[in-house]
Amino acid sequence: MLTVKGNAKINLTLDVLYKREDGFHQVEMIMQAIDLADMLRLEERPTGNISIAATIARLPCDQRNLAYRAAALIKETCQVKSGVHIFIDKKIPVAAGLAGGSTDAASVLLGLNRLWKLGLTTHELERLGSKLGSDVPFCIKGGTMLATGRGEILQPLTDIKPCFVVLAKPSVSVSTAWVYRQYQGQNVKVHPDTAGVKSSLDQGDLVGVAKGLCNVLESVTIPVHPEIRKLKQAMMQHGALASLMSGSGPTVFGLAEDQAKAEYIAQKLRSQCAADIFVTKTVGRSEGV
Numbered sequence: 001m002l003t004v005k006g007n008a009k010i011n012l013t014l015d016v017l018y019k020r021e022d023g024f025h026q027v028e029m030i031m032q033a034i035d036l037a038d039m040l041r042l043e044e045r046p047t048g049n050i051s052i053a054a055t056i057a058r059l060p061c062d063q064r065n066l067a068y069r070a071a072a073l074i075k076e077t078c079q080v081k082s083g084v085h086i087f088i089d090k091k092i093p094v095a096a097g098l099a100g101g102s103t104d105a106a107s108v109l110l111g112l113n114r115l116w117k118l119g120l121t122t123h124e125l126e127r128l129g130s131k132l133g134s135d136v137p138f139c140i141k142g143g144t145m146l147a148t149g150r151g152e153i154l155q156p157l158t159d160i161k162p163c164f165v166v167l168a169k170p171s172v173s174v175s176t177a178w179v180y181r182q183y184q185g186q187n188v189k190v191h192p193d194t195a196g197v198k199s200s201l202d203q204g205d206l207v208g209v210a211k212g213l214c215n216v217l218e219s220v221t222i223p224v225h226p227e228i229r230k231l232k233q234a235m236m237q238h239g240a241l242a243s244l245m246s247g248s249g250p251t252v253f254g255l256a257e258d259q260a261k262a263e264y265i266a267q268k269l270r271s272q273c274a275a276d277i278f279v280t281k282t283v284g285r286s287e288g289v
């Protein structure tokens with residue numbers, strides 16, 4: 001039996017460069033692991049079956065679950081006879097722009113590599129992960145990373161200066177595929193200064209990073225869900241360093257230098273906004289999975 005922690009992520013920047021011939025979008029984004037996490041318990045099953053149970057009813061527990069697909073892929077690739085029962089203690093909101101499914105898949109790959117003593121390198125696990133989803137390789141590595149290609153090509157960046165993160169998840173769910181389909185690059189005037197944010201990270205300049213937060217997918221999701229803009233404004237009004245939608249949304253995050261400020265923002269949002277509010281913190285590469 002093995003327990004693995006799967007961290008969520010936020011996007012400090014997200015730029016869509018162009019649509020590729022294979023249908024994927026070429027992206028450039030700075031991704032950050034955060035401490036909000038699912039816990040996955042993996043129990044070996046000599047029968048060879050893969051099964052899933054989860055703490056929330058709306059998650060599919062069959063091939064539609066990315067954690068199931070990750071187990072099936074690594075079992076098939078490495079010709080493993082054993083099976084596994086996966087129990088997911090789900091803490092990351094679903095379809096929220098926080099890579100909940102991807103991190104569960106990453107946790108299963110990392111966990112089964114250990115449980116089944118397969119000896120795959122991180123690079124090999126990343127390659128398997130990229131077959132399951134563009135965010136899975138990042139979830140395997142964690143920390144602060146520049147992600148390019150369709151999100152699966154990673155370059156480690158200087159870890160962000162540790163800080164607190166307030167998350168606000170409105171009750172709506174957003175389909176990532178739908179958001180990318182609707183994206184119209186020609187209408188987007190402001191793009192992230194990715195190099196500028198990288199240099200702020202190098203200098204340990206959290207205020208500089210905060211100033212550079214930018215996500216072009218807000219141009220699709222905010223018009224459909226205007227409560228996202230209201231949450232961003234509320235975060236700023238109550239003292240966040242900066243606030244942004246994560247991934248394709250709808251979750252909004254705000255950065256705060258210390259826990260007291262983050263708790264204050266969270267308390268204000270809980271009393272004023274119809275959203276689930278979480279206080280968490282950034283996770284550096286060395287503290288990750």
Ligand code: ATP
Nearest residue numbers: 065066094095096097098099100101104135176247
């Ligand atoms: P991303 O930020 O990578 O785009 P997301 O946070 O927006 O992802 P997820 O929480 O991964 O979205 O959920 C997207 C879809 O994946 C949902 O429709 C959900 O039913 C499905 N799914 C499959 N497996 C899982 C899982 N283990 N956890 C969460 N969702 C899952």
